[in-house]
Amino acid sequence: MRFNPIIEKELKIKMRSWKAPALITVYLVFLGLIIFLNFLGTRLLSPYDYGQFGPSTALNSYNILAVFQLLLVVFITPAMTGSAVSGERERQTLDLLLCTNLSTHSVIIGKIFVSIAYIMLLITASLPILGTVFFYGGIRITDILLLFAFYIVTALALGSIGIFYSTLFKKSSVAMVMSYLTVLFLLFGTVIVYGIWVRIFMRYSTTPVTLAQTMAFMFPNPLYGFGSLTEGMSYNIPFFGDIFRFGFSMYGGSQYAASAPVILGITLKPWMANIGFDIFVSILLILISAYRIKPVKGLWRKKRVKSGELKVESEKTV
Amino acid sequence: MLMVENLVKKYGKFKAVDGLSFEIEQGHIYGFVGPNGAGKTTTMKIIAGLLRPTSGRVVVSGTDLSRDPREVKKKIGYMPDFFGVYDDLRVDEYMNFYAGVYGIPRQEREKITNPLLELVDLTDKKEAYVDSLSRGMKQRLCLARSMIHNPDVLILDEPASGLDPRARIEMKEILKELKDMGKTILISSHILPELAEVCTSIGIIEQGKMVVSGTVEEILRKASRKKTLRVKVLGDMEPAVKYLQEQPSLTGVAAGSDYIDADFDGDGAVLAGILKGMVAGGIPVVSFAELEGSLESIFMHITGGGEGNAV
Ligand SMILES: Nc1ncnc2c1ncn2[C@@H]1O[C@H](COP(=O)(O)OP(=O)(O)OP(=O)(O)O)[C@@H](O)[C@H]1O
Ligand SMILES: [Mg+2]
Numbered sequence: 001m002r003f004n005p006i007i008e009k010e011l012k013i014k015m016r017s018w019k020a021p022a023l024i025t026v027y028l029v030f031l032g033l034i035i036f037l038n039f040l041g042t043r044l045l046s047p048y049d050y051g052q053f054g055p056s057t058a059l060n061s062y063n064i065l066a067v068f069q070l071l072l073v074v075f076i077t078p079a080m081t082g083s084a085v086s087g088e089r090e091r092q093t094l095d096l097l098l099c100t101n102l103s104t105h106s107v108i109i110g111k112i113f114v115s116i117a118y119i120m121l122l123i124t125a126s127l128p129i130l131g132t133v134f135f136y137g138g139i140r141i142t143d144i145l146l147l148f149a150f151y152i153v154t155a156l157a158l159g160s161i162g163i164f165y166s167t168l169f170k171k172s173s174v175a176m177v178m179s180y181l182t183v184l185f186l187l188f189g190t191v192i193v194y195g196i197w198v199r200i201f202m203r204y205s206t207t208p209v210t211l212a213q214t215m216a217f218m219f220p221n222p223l224y225g226f227g228s229l230t231e232g233m234s235y236n237i238p239f240f241g242d243i244f245r246f247g248f249s250m251y252g253g254s255q256y257a258a259s260a261p262v263i264l265g266i267t268l269k270p271w272m273a274n275i276g277f278d279i280f281v282s283i284l285l286i287l288i289s290a291y292r293i294k295p296v297k298g299l300w301r302k303k304r305v306k307s308g309e310l311k312v313e314s315e316k317t318v
Numbered sequence: 319m320l321m322v323e324n325l326v327k328k329y330g331k332f333k334a335v336d337g338l339s340f341e342i343e344q345g346h347i348y349g350f351v352g353p354n355g356a357g358k359t360t361t362m363k364i365i366a367g368l369l370r371p372t373s374g375r376v377v378v379s380g381t382d383l384s385r386d387p388r389e390v391k392k393k394i395g396y397m398p399d400f401f402g403v404y405d406d407l408r409v410d411e412y413m414n415f416y417a418g419v420y421g422i423p424r425q426e427r428e429k430i431t432n433p434l435l436e437l438v439d440l441t442d443k444k445e446a447y448v449d450s451l452s453r454g455m456k457q458r459l460c461l462a463r464s465m466i467h468n469p470d471v472l473i474l475d476e477p478a479s480g481l482d483p484r485a486r487i488e489m490k491e492i493l494k495e496l497k498d499m500g501k502t503i504l505i506s507s508h509i510l511p512e513l514a515e516v517c518t519s520i521g522i523i524e525q526g527k528m529v530v531s532g533t534v535e536e537i538l539r540k541a542s543r544k545k546t547l548r549v550k551v552l553g554d555m556e557p558a559v560k561y562l563q564e565q566p567s568l569t570g571v572a573a574g575s576d577y578i579d580a581d582f583d584g585d586g587a588v589l590a591g592i593l594k595g596m597v598a599g600g601i602p603v604v605s606f607a608e609l610e611g612s613l614e615s616i617f618m619h620i621t622g623g624g625e626g627n628a629v
Contacts (some may be wrong), residue, residue: 096416
């Protein structure tokens with residue numbers, strides 16, 4: 001398979017400009033600052049207070065970083081792909097790509113890959129900071145790998161959503177707004193829909209409502225999957241998992257029934273469902289987007305040529 | 319080489335292209351002329367595989383576009399009327415990118431792009447950023463880009479639009495070179511005389527229909543058969559117009575600002591008769607002459623006027 005020329009070109013452009021190193025620098029400084037503030041909060045740096053730097057502080061920092069990077073993925077990916085196709089259209093370069101024999105799938109996949117790669121670069125650049133936490137123990141290397149996989153899949157899904165809108169709307173600005181609205185819906189709208197669903201379910205259900213029966217509405221929510229990612233590990237990111245449980249009980253669900261469903265002997269954790277949903281949506285949207293930008297869909301049927309003579313004559317000369 | 323047969327493109331009820339047929343033989347340059355909205359761009363986009371026709375057939379060196387669009391796209395180079403460039407690329411990178419798009423291996427790209435840049439005279443701009451190029455240079459770059467996969471057929475949609483006279487001449491020179499290379503070219507323009515110099519055949523299209531089509535010589539012959547008489551009179555033109563309208567050999571009598579034009583069929587004797595009649599009728603004729611039959615005048619005639627030299 002040949003290397004996707006769009007990836008090659010766009011990465012070259014992105015990495016060459018001063019913006020990439022500048023952005024990485026700003027990002028790392030920002031992360032460093034967050035960690036520093038966290039340490040300040042633990043009074044570790046106070047000369048009067050002999051605070052201790054231990055695994056808990058380190059874990060805390062790790063959690064904060066992990067959340068922060070998720071937010072980065074969630075809020076930057078749509079911006080990067082939301083203009084990918086519509087931007088080419090606005091710049092009048094799309095036709096130049098479509099009149100070549102490059103497949104529209106390559107165009108779409110190239111565009112998504114580039115935006116994911118860029119975000120992954122930022123996240124990878126922050127690895128040393130995560131690494132310092134790693135040395136204090138408390139997290140395994142597999143935890144970090146899983147976290148990364150989760151970021152990538154989330155970026156893939158949100159990138160696909162962005163690119164889908166970018167093929168749907170002619171204007172980049174509209175595509176971008178729609179992408180962000182969709183992201184907001186995934187983050188918060190699903191929680192509301194979920195709550196309504198629990199209410200409805202409770203009204204008609206004779207048995208106590210269980211998490212397993214209702215959780216499907218939360219599968220698309222990246223925060224939900226993310227929250228559960230840390231469950232059962234040696235550390236826990238309390239915020240998202242708990243807010244969901246809190247919501248569940250607030251909506252009237254039974255705390256005690258809050259067990260996840262078991263499929264084929266594997267307990268279906270929300271993050272698994274979330275990743276499954278993301279992959280499904282990505283594949284679907286990539287296929288739809290590639291189809292949408294295809295200038296001539298399928299093979300058009302040949303109409304009968306009116307004059308048989310003309311046809312014979314023309315075929316001779318071809 | 320390139321054959322278009324009964325091509326129809328409808329937008330709702332409106333027919334942008336209405337049963338268009340023509341054929342271009344290998345190594346020929348076919349000029350596609352027509353006023354704004356005639357359907358030139360639409361036809362070219364269909365051939366380039368960017369637009370689906372409502373019906374009809376496009377065959378490029380034996381391959382039917384509807385059957386095997388990817389194969390046809392390999393044989394066609396397309397230069398759109400409006401196009402953009404990736405402004406943060408250098409000229410050589412720009413060419414390399416499109417070479418990659420066509421699947422040309424990295425190590426062969428330079429070998430292909432260098433002669434093309436040479437052809438369009440951009441070799442010394444190789445390291446310049448694309449957005450620093452002038453419009454004419456960008457247009458030439460786009461032309462070089464359209465040839466990167468060495469297509470047999472080139473579809474050039476108004477490649478000379480927006481260029482100054484000097485750049486137009488340069489573009490014409492490039493076209494002649496392409497013709498010598500044996501490329502089959504479909505080129506559109508609003509300006510007929512400009513095309514006449516480089517084209518082997520010309521098709522005039524209006525409202526999606528082919529009005530006249532043939533070799534440049536044929537069309538020029540038609541032009542010389544069609545004669546225009548221009549009369550100038552002193553003072554009131556009214557009596558002169560009236561008199562000319564009464565003549566059976568004259569049609570389409572139309573008054574201009576200070577002249578009257580009429581199409582006429584016939585020879586010098588007929589003209590002499592008309593002039594004699596006018597003078598005898600007391601009309602103060604200042605000038606009475608046959609206009610040169612030009613491509614421009616047929617174009618204007620066929621397309622019913624309009625901006626002949628607008629681009
Ligand atoms: N997407 C579209 N929807 C509806 N009508 C269209 C569309 N594209 C083109 N048309 C119409 O088709 C007709 C032919 O347009 P086309 O661009 O092919 O003309 P043209 O000969 O290239 O004109 P020009 O000399 O101005 O470039 C025009 O009347 C135009 O309004
Ligand atoms: Mg046009």
